[in-house]
Amino acid sequence: MSTDYNEFTAKMKKTTDVLVGQFAAVRAGKANAAVLDKISVDYFGVPTPVQQIATIAAADAQTLMIRPWDASALKSIEKAIQGSDLGINPQNDGSCLRLVFPRLTEERRRELVKQVKKYGEDAKVAVRNIRRDAVEKYKSMKKTSEITEDDLRDSEKDLQKLTDDCIKEIDSLTAKKEKELFEI
DSSP states (O other): OHHHHHHHHHHHOOOOOOOOHHHSOOOSSSSOOGGGTTOOOETTTTEGGGGGTTEEEEEEETTTEEEEESSSGGGHHHHHHSSSSOOOEEEESOOOOEOOOOOOHHHHHHHHHHHHHHHHHHEEEEHHHHHHHHHHHHHHHHHHSOOOOHHHHHHHHHHHHHHHHHHHHHHHHHHHHHHHOOOO
């Protein structure tokens, strides 16, 4: 029974890890290499993440420098960034690309907060679905007499505590990201 419990714990942990990754990709007005995580470049006919073909460094709080290891990839990286939903036009100086992140407007901050809240809600729904699947599994184990009524009750109580803790962590992460978005 404990291996099942560990499996559900791992799934809930994975859900919060995915949420942290989603939050990292939300542009908060500061240069952050994580915004490039979802951008793939057509590199010799193969979709390749930018991080695998270039060095990415923050020149200052508002600027990312992308220096490809192969100069021939510069145009492809520029094209991929322009085609993405990043909303930033890269500046090409012939050897590297500069991404200048403009300060966020109040309206844009509010849109990003809505997006962050949606990510948080989606993560909570995923955690609750994991709990539901776990409870169903324990109930079916009870039906087949693999566990007792007391084991079922204890498992449900443990799962509820795990779910509550996970949701608290998600709320905390969401509030932290919202606060970060409204910092000027």
